[in-house]
Amino acid sequence: MYQLADRMRGAQGSIIRELLKLAGEPGMISFGGGAPEPASFPVEKIAQITARALREQSAAMLSYGISEGYPPLVASLKDYLSKTEQLDFAREELIILSGGQQCADLVAKLFVNEGDTVVVENPSFVGCMNAFRSYGARLRSVPLEADGVNLEALEAAFAQGGVRLFYLIPTFQNPSGLTTSQEKRLAIYELARRYQVLVFEDNPYGELRYEGDWVPSLKSRDEEGLVLYAGSFSKTLAPGMRVGYLVYPKALHPSFKVAKQGVDVHSSTLYQLVTHEFLTSHDYTRHVEALRRRYREKRDLMAREMAAHFHPGVRWHKPEGGFFIMAWLPEGMDSLPFVQEAVQRKVITVPGSAFTVDPGVPNNGIRINFSLPPRDSIVEGIRILGQLSHEVLGQAGHQALGA
Numbered sequence: 133m134y135q136l137a138d139r140m141r142g143a144q145g146s147i148i149r150e151l152l153k154l155a156g157e158p159g160m161i162s163f164g165g166g167a168p169e170p171a172s173f174p175v176e177k178i179a180q181i182t183a184r185a186l187r188e189q190s191a192a193m194l195s196y197g198i199s200e201g202y203p204p205l206v207a208s209l210k211d212y213l214s215k216t217e218q219l220d221f222a223r224e225e226l227i228i229l230s231g232g233q234q235c236a237d238l239v240a241k242l243f244v245n246e247g248d249t250v251v252v253e254n255p256s257f258v259g260c261m262n263a264f265r266s267y268g269a270r271l272r273s274v275p276l277e278a279d280g281v282n283l284e285a286l287e288a289a290f291a292q293g294g295v296r297l298f299y300l301i302p303t304f305q306n307p308s309g310l311t312t313s314q315e316k317r318l319a320i321y322e323l324a325r326r327y328q329v330l331v332f333e334d335n336p337y338g339e340l341r342y343e344g345d346w347v348p349s350l351k352s353r354d355e356e357g358l359v360l361y362a363g364s365f366s367k368t369l370a371p372g373m374r375v376g377y378l379v380y381p382k383a384l385h386p387s388f389k390v391a392k393q394g395v396d397v398h399s400s401t402l403y404q405l406v407t408h409e410f411l412t413s414h415d416y417t418r419h420v421e422a423l424r425r426r427y428r429e430k431r432d433l434m435a436r437e438m439a440a441h442f443h444p445g446v447r448w449h450k451p452e453g454g455f456f457i458m459a460w461l462p463e464g465m466d467s468l469p470f471v472q473e474a475v476q477r478k479v480i481t482v483p484g485s486a487f488t489v490d491p492g493v494p495n496n497g498i499r500i501n502f503s504l505p506p507r508d509s510i511v512e513g514i515r516i517l518g519q520l521s522h523e524v525l526g527q528a529g530h531q532a533l534g535a
């Protein structure tokens with residue numbers, strides 16, 4: 133009855149959101165989401181800051197704001213990012229956007245014409261792939277290895293021509309949990325320079341490192357102005373505040389301002405003020421340290437339980453940070469029947485096919501989230517998945533799932 137615009141043809145509904153509808157059913161254990169634990173939200177401080185701001189500056193908080201972002205936050209965030217990420221605001225500018233998701237949308241809006249190719253990692257974050265699809269992008273994926281994308285495949289993709297953008301999540305990737313090594317980051321940058329491809333570096337999890345050494349962003353080494361860098365406070369403060377940011381070469385500032393104006397004028401001033409107050413007077417650094425302790429403990433618990441219960445034929449690796457552990461069934465096996473059977477046993481995970489350019493193609497990955505479920509659910513849920521892995525990788529179970 134309704135004829136949707138051509139640009140929406142490629143956009144896929146998120147299987148993750150469908151699975152998460154089941155998460156509220158009684159007795160369900162969900163490893164399906166990718167959200168921070170609500171108990172980590174600094175509710176009292178947010179309540180104090182907002183109450184005071186509404187009392188003392190209600191006009192400024194509730195009137196229209198500036199499209200570039202609440203000026204005190206723009207300043208404090210630049211200061212923070214120059215220290216933590218070594219970003220150079222002599223050459224860069226930033227804009228406050230409504231989460232990392234809006235960064236993807238505006239980057240695609242500005243740079244992707246219908247039919248242009250956007251290269252993504254395989255697997256990659258479905259939310260951003262959908263944003264690219266909605267602008268008519270053709271997605272082409274390159275395999276992700278333990279230390280980042282396969283460079284030969286990346287070069288082959290760039291060499292084909294018509295590539296406007298390479299989208300990557302180099303640190304604690306969603307869904308794989310993998311981190312791109314410094315060597316590969318430099319090699320990726322060199323390829324982008326050689327083929328003049330813009331790089332969209334998405335880093336919502338970078339601050340949540342539980343072990344290992346910090347790896348510099350591609351943006352921090354971007355002398356040629358090829359990198360657009362997205363960050364977000366969704367994972368560290370609260371996703372409902374919708375405060376994210378995009379860093380880019382100064383010359384792009386007017387274009388991003390106009391793009392933001394056309395979409396939602398500006399992001400909520402009140403929550404930008406909350407973020408600014410955290411950065412300047414509520415010790416954001418200490419808050420992030422507490423998050424690292426909280427999530428490190430959960431990651432360790434999940435990894436311990438997986439080591440104890442999973443069939444040795446299931447491959448997985450312990451991430452140095454972020455929210456996810458990805459497990460892989462043996463090569464060539466489709467994880468969808470496994471995930472469906474796990475749902476019958478009241479455990480939700482996400483099949484690897486959800487994170488690919490063509491979700492119809494079978495995939496052996498399973499994304500398992502450890503940030504949200506309580507500890508007892510981690511223990512119980514991994515026990516159930518482990519039991520299922522033994523059944524599936526044995527002959528009888530294999531047949532029972534029709535694999």
Ligand SMILES: Cc1ncc(COP(=O)(O)O)c(C=O)c1O
Pocket residue numbers: 166230231232233234257259260301306334336363364365366371375376
């Ligand atoms: C890789 C990646 N990018 C971007 C986002 C979007 O986050 P938000 O819009 O809440 O900042 C997410 C959320 O899960 C993500 O995993």
